[in-house]
Amino acid sequence: MTKSLKMPILKMTARNVSVAYGSKIAINNVSIDVDQDEVVAFIGPSGCGKSTFLRTLNRMNDTVASARVTGEIKLDGQDIYSPDMDVVQLRARVGMVFQKPNPFPKSIYENVAYGPRIHGLAGAKADLDRIVEKSLRRAGLWDEVKDRLSDSGTALSGGQQQRLCIARAIAVDPEVILMDEPCSALDPIATAKIEELIHELRGRYAMVIVTHNMQQAARVSQKTAFFHLGSLVEYGNTSDIFTNPREERTKDYITGRYG
Amino acid sequence: MSDTLVPQIPTTNAEPVRRVPTDWTTQAMQSRIRRRYASERRFRFAGLAAVWLSAAFLAYLLITMVMQGASGFVETRVSLPVDLAAAKLPIEPARLVGRGADLALAGAGLEGTVLAAASAKYGKDGANLLSDGAWAVVRDAIKADPSLLQRKAVFEVPVSSPIDVAAKGNGTPDAEAVVARLKASGALSRGFNAGFLTSADSTDATRVGIWGAFKGSLLTMVVTLLLAFPIGVLSALYLEEYAPKNRWTDLIEVSINNLAAVPSIIFGLLGLAVFLGTFGMPRSAPIVGGLTLALMTMPVIVIAGRNAIKSVPPSIRDAALGIGASPVQVVFHHVLPLALPGILTGTIIGMARALGETAPLLMIGMRAFIAAPPSGLKDPATVLPVQIFLWSDQVSRGFVEKTSAAIIVLLVFLLAMNGVAIYLRNRFETRW
Ligand SMILES: Nc1ncnc2c1ncn2[C@@H]1O[C@H](COP(=O)(O)OP(=O)(O)O)[C@@H](O)[C@H]1O
Ligand SMILES: [Mg+2]
Numbered sequence: 001m002t003k004s005l006k007m008p009i010l011k012m013t014a015r016n017v018s019v020a021y022g023s024k025i026a027i028n029n030v031s032i033d034v035d036q037d038e039v040v041a042f043i044g045p046s047g048c049g050k051s052t053f054l055r056t057l058n059r060m061n062d063t064v065a066s067a068r069v070t071g072e073i074k075l076d077g078q079d080i081y082s083p084d085m086d087v088v089q090l091r092a093r094v095g096m097v098f099q100k101p102n103p104f105p106k107s108i109y110e111n112v113a114y115g116p117r118i119h120g121l122a123g124a125k126a127d128l129d130r131i132v133e134k135s136l137r138r139a140g141l142w143d144e145v146k147d148r149l150s151d152s153g154t155a156l157s158g159g160q161q162q163r164l165c166i167a168r169a170i171a172v173d174p175e176v177i178l179m180d181e182p183c184s185a186l187d188p189i190a191t192a193k194i195e196e197l198i199h200e201l202r203g204r205y206a207m208v209i210v211t212h213n214m215q216q217a218a219r220v221s222q223k224t225a226f227f228h229l230g231s232l233v234e235y236g237n238t239s240d241i242f243t244n245p246r247e248e249r250t251k252d253y254i255t256g257r258y259g
Numbered sequence: 260m261s262d263t264l265v266p267q268i269p270t271t272n273a274e275p276v277r278r279v280p281t282d283w284t285t286q287a288m289q290s291r292i293r294r295r296y297a298s299e300r301r302f303r304f305a306g307l308a309a310v311w312l313s314a315a316f317l318a319y320l321l322i323t324m325v326m327q328g329a330s331g332f333v334e335t336r337v338s339l340p341v342d343l344a345a346a347k348l349p350i351e352p353a354r355l356v357g358r359g360a361d362l363a364l365a366g367a368g369l370e371g372t373v374l375a376a377a378s379a380k381y382g383k384d385g386a387n388l389l390s391d392g393a394w395a396v397v398r399d400a401i402k403a404d405p406s407l408l409q410r411k412a413v414f415e416v417p418v419s420s421p422i423d424v425a426a427k428g429n430g431t432p433d434a435e436a437v438v439a440r441l442k443a444s445g446a447l448s449r450g451f452n453a454g455f456l457t458s459a460d461s462t463d464a465t466r467v468g469i470w471g472a473f474k475g476s477l478l479t480m481v482v483t484l485l486l487a488f489p490i491g492v493l494s495a496l497y498l499e500e501y502a503p504k505n506r507w508t509d510l511i512e513v514s515i516n517n518l519a520a521v522p523s524i525i526f527g528l529l530g531l532a533v534f535l536g537t538f539g540m541p542r543s544a545p546i547v548g549g550l551t552l553a554l555m556t557m558p559v560i561v562i563a564g565r566n567a568i569k570s571v572p573p574s575i576r577d578a579a580l581g582i583g584a585s586p587v588q589v590v591f592h593h594v595l596p597l598a599l600p601g602i603l604t605g606t607i608i609g610m611a612r613a614l615g616e617t618a619p620l621l622m623i624g625m626r627a628f629i630a631a632p633p634s635g636l637k638d639p640a641t642v643l644p645v646q647i648f649l650w651s652d653q654v655s656r657g658f659v660e661k662t663s664a665a666i667i668v669l670l671v672f673l674l675a676m677n678g679v680a681i682y683l684r685n686r687f688e689t690r691w
Contacts, residue, residue, distance in 0.1 A: 058581070060581065065504065088584070091580060091581060095581065096577075096582075098581070100574060102574035102577065104575065104593065105597070114579075114592070115583065118584055118585075118592075171582075
């Protein structure tokens with residue numbers, strides 16, 4: 001990436017992070033920075049630990065009893081694994097979109113309104129309506145669903161469901177959005193819409209996206225991290241990684257030699 | 260930019276390999292296909308036969324019960340002229356209103372008057388024609404219309420049990436003869452036995468009612484539900500959502516599964532020892548029955564609840580956690596509503612079993628003869644299945660049809676309970 005005059009604002013930093021499931025080490029000593037204005041892509045073969053690492057960033061690994069995280073992860077300079085970090089609040093600040101679209105089996109409106117409601121972000125019904133509309137607009141879904149907000153979220157198409165999930169994440173006004181292969185269950189047109197959306201959201205939210213699709217990583221991200229067997233092999237500007245990788249393993253993976 | 264590094268699929272110019280297609284017309288293939296069709300047909304026939312067989316059993320049960328029990332809802336009446344004016348009962352009209360009326364009329368010797376009227380009309384055995392409750396019909400008529408005391412009137416009063424049985428075609432030769440005579444004179448009639456639905460147990464088959472046992476069952480079930488449902492659901496939620504998976508939770512799981520399989524009479528012994536023995540609670544009371552049945556029902560609800568909770572997709576939990584729902588919010592906003600239909604199904608199975616249970620209730624004394632419906636949780640009471648058991652044990656023939664009638668009431672209770680559960684389940688069912 002070209003040297004910009006503006007200093008990048010560090011949103012999240014990970015230092016020497018390792019994750020083990022029981023005795024099996026899934027992530028080994030990974031350090032990464034995520035800038036406020038950037039989209040970071042995680043690439044690497046299946047099982048290399050991309051999801052595991054992503055889930056350490058909002059402590060979703062807490063739900064796995066056997067998972068142990070060591071190292072240091074900071075959000076705005078605050079250690080998210082410190083005892084005085086409120087996990088619930090952390091997850092509101094660092095939202096997540098999952099591989100398989102998982103809307104609640106409730107109305108479209110309720111899907112988006114749920115987060116603001118439990119966090120007390122909206123006082124009156126009108127506030128809530130406004131948040132729902134704004135979030136759906138940002139997720140590029142408003143025009144498609146504005147006349148059927150009371151329909152079930154699960155009745156939408158796969159791509160619409162995934163955008164609904166993005167709207168749901170946006171509705172609680174997060175600072176970072178983590179996406180774990182958000183397009184892997186979608187067709188090319190729906191995928192293109194999500195990619196477009198990521199472009200539009202850049203700057204407003206720091207974003208980390210796990211993807212299997214090399215072109216996608218190249219299209220949407222500014223930085224790319226290549227993981228292999230639990231280690232971070234290479235992390236740098238996307239343009240550099242895809243044209244001129246430093247590591248042989250990165251090059252092999254990008255050219256389809258394995259993975 | 261990545262185009263430089265992404266490889267192309269190699270193309271070849273080699274001749275494609277020709278293949279020999281499978282021959283589906285050979286003898287072996289054809290007979291395989293025939294066998295497949297035959298086995299499909301066999302399976303479908305076996306399944307259908309099984310369904311028909313169980314439907315036939317059910318229909319047979321219901322039909323015999325209704326045939327035998329329907330007459331339990333009908334009473335035979337004999338018309339009885341009573342000259343109340345001539346009897347000159349010593350009673351002040353002022354006492355005929357309000358609560359004291361029954362006592363006043365009984366004290367004035369109304370029963371004797373009615374029996375005397377029967378002897379006058381039907382000979383010296385006339386009094387034996389009447390049910391013990393016959394005079395109460397006259398009493399209620401007077402209460403409704405005090406002017407009856409000033410004239411002669413004809414009342415339709417219930418007949419005694421042997422006559423009733425004979426009138427329904429099942430009596431002793433003597434009674435049949437009496438019935439034939441009465442029928443010829445046009446004195447007999449039939450009517451709906453409202454008393455069966457409003458009174459409690461009695462020694463006279465024509466006076467028994469199911470209301471006492473029904474109310475006892477209702478109170479017992481309420482106690483069972485109020486205890487077993489919340490405790491069962493909370494246990495299931497805790498074990499599934501919070502408890503760490505270790506040896507202790509395994510042990511608890513095995514114990515609960517075993518508890519669900521323990522014979523019900525053991526729970527009765529437990530209830531006897533703990534609730535009556537240790538805590539000194541009243542015998543025969545719905546509260547004790549409910550507590551005992553709750554012990555029995557709880558494991559069923561826990562097991563069904565855990566299965567229902569397990570079947571809630573983990574992706575829903577992730578979704579809620581991912582936007583910052585607390586574990587309790589995840590459980591109560593998402594997991595529980597989605598698991599509720601399954602939990603309700605389990606609950607209804609457990610409650611149906613509890614409703615039909617006799618053995619444990621015998622142990623805690625609910626087999627006593629109780630002639631008044633319970634008015635509270637601590638009053639002596641009996642329940643429908645125990646009442647059925649007690650009546651089926653009676654030698655008097657009049658109780659046979661009452662037993663079947665009580666079974667019909669029990670089945671209706673059960674169907675109503677199931678109906679409510681199915682309604683609730685459909686209401687909470689989530690359409691994906
Ligand atoms: N809940 C878990 N328990 C145990 N091992 C796990 C769990 N989740 C992932 N793993 C293991 O951790 C490694 C990394 O998995 P994951 O992060 O899902 O990889 P990726 O997302 O890159 O495909 C894999 O070997 C996987 O088997
Ligand atoms: Mg993954």
